[in-house]
Amino acid sequence: MKNVAILFGGKSTEHEVSRSSATSVLNHIDKSKYNVFPIGITKEGKWFQYKGTFENISNGNWEKDLNNKIADGINILLNKEVDVVFPVLHGMYGEDGTMQGLCKLLGLPCVGPSVMSSAVCMDKIYTKYLLEHEGIKQAPYVVVNAFDYGIKPEEFINKIEENLGYPCFVKPANSGSSVGITKAQNRESLKAGLVEALKHDRKILVEEGLNAREIEVAVLGNDDPKASVPGEIIPAKEFYDYEAKYQDAASKLMIPAALSEKEMTNIRELSIRIYKKLDCAGMARVDFLVDKENGEVYLNEVNTIPGFTSISMYPKMWEATGLPYSELIDELIRLAIERG
Numbered sequence: 442m443k444n445v446a447i448l449f450g451g452k453s454t455e456h457e458v459s460r461s462s463a464t465s466v467l468n469h470i471d472k473s474k475y476n477v478f479p480i481g482i483t484k485e486g487k488w489f490q491y492k493g494t495f496e497n498i499s500n501g502n503w504e505k506d507l508n509n510k511i512a513d514g515i516n517i518l519l520n521k522e523v524d525v526v527f528p529v530l531h532g533m534y535g536e537d538g539t540m541q542g543l544c545k546l547l548g549l550p551c552v553g554p555s556v557m558s559s560a561v562c563m564d565k566i567y568t569k570y571l572l573e574h575e576g577i578k579q580a581p582y583v584v585v586n587a588f589d590y591g592i593k594p595e596e597f598i599n600k601i602e603e604n605l606g607y608p609c610f611v612k613p614a615n616s617g618s619s620v621g622i623t624k625a626q627n628r629e630s631l632k633a634g635l636v637e638a639l640k641h642d643r644k645i646l647v648e649e650g651l652n653a654r655e656i657e658v659a660v661l662g663n664d665d666p667k668a669s670v671p672g673e674i675i676p677a678k679e680f681y682d683y684e685a686k687y688q689d690a691a692s693k694l695m696i697p698a699a700l701s702e703k704e705m706t707n708i709r710e711l712s713i714r715i716y717k718k719l720d721c722a723g724m725a726r727v728d729f730l731v732d733k734e735n736g737e738v739y740l741n742e743v744n745t746i747p748g749f750t751s752i753s754m755y756p757k758m759w760e761a762t763g764l765p766y767s768e769l770i771d772e773l774i775r776l777a778i779e780r781g
């Protein structure tokens with residue numbers, strides 16, 4: 442039996458999404474192989490071991506459940522009561538290399554990529570910088586930082602209009618779940634979008650809006666990673682924003698994506714190339730934008746702790762590739778220990 446810490450919640454804007462993902466992991470992990478230690482982190486950053494029901498984790502009631510909430514959450518890691526840590530935490534303080542750093546300091550194997558790889562993948566601007574050296578096609582972009590924008594906003598607006606035009610996407614560098622992301626159709630909404638994005642980050646990425654299909658690939662492995670069959674997202678709204686992701690049942694997931702054999706092979710190979718360039722390990726979901734007119738493939742982003750609910754793309758794409766959810770968890774734990 443291995444002892445596994447399953448971390449959920451966290452300080453990021455994706456706290457709620459993390460609770461759903463973690464509940465799903467807890468429901469699917471093989472309890473005959475693992476002793477599970479669910480550890481909740483509140484939005485304020487307090488850690489607790491949680492011994493109550495998974496349902497309470499899912500609906501958020503765990504925080505009020507004083508009988509089952511034990512204030513030794515972080516000690517489980519510090520005292521090395523577990524063999525491996527699965528941070529089912531999306532976004533900042535979970536997916537960005539910080540938790541990976543804590544585990545590394547403690548010598549605890551951690552599911553997913555390393556400190557450096559997690560940090561680069563979390564930061565949409567650094568992902569761009571790194572991959573453009575490798576000739577990976579990405580949407581044209583302009584970087585805006587809070588300090589310079591405060592001094593000369595018009596200069597940035599002009600640069601964006603000249604280089605990108607409308608529509609364009611305004612994204613906090615460290616966003617996730619589309620929080621703080623807007624699609625700007627004109628100067629007014631661009632300015633409003635920048636104000637919104639700057640609430641979340643001091644570095645903003647503005648990208649040319651592509652008229653594109655959204656194709657994703659689940660990649661799994663350490664030195665010899667494998668790519669799943671690609672899937673496609675058909676957002677119920679103008680773009681795949683927070684509501685379309687989690688609240689609007691009309692968004693559709695198609696697995697496998699409607700692509701030709703050749704397109705499938707290309708995109709799977711490309712996702713592995715990107716995964717290796719970013720030095721990923723364990724897992725990552727590689728998201729593409731495929732031009733609706735000419736089929737050109739652009740990298741959109743790489744998620745190192747992708748959504749993990751039973752209806753999320755990452756586990757569903759593996760299921761469609763022949764790896765059921767609980768075996769996927771086994772493999773992630775095995776990969777973490779191998780790398781650790």
Ligand SMILES: Nc1ncnc2c1ncn2[C@@H]1O[C@H](COP(=O)(O)OP(=O)(O)O)[C@@H](O)[C@H]1O
Binds near residue numbers: 619
């Ligand atoms: N350059 C772009 N062109 C067209 N649509 C985009 C572009 N960038 C983002 N989007 C849309 O916005 C959504 C969220 O952007 P994304 O970069 O994936 O952020 P997040 O990390 O929050 O998921 C995408 O799923 C897609 O629907």
Ligand SMILES: [Mg+2]
Binds near residue numbers: 618619728742
């Ligand atoms: Mg995305």
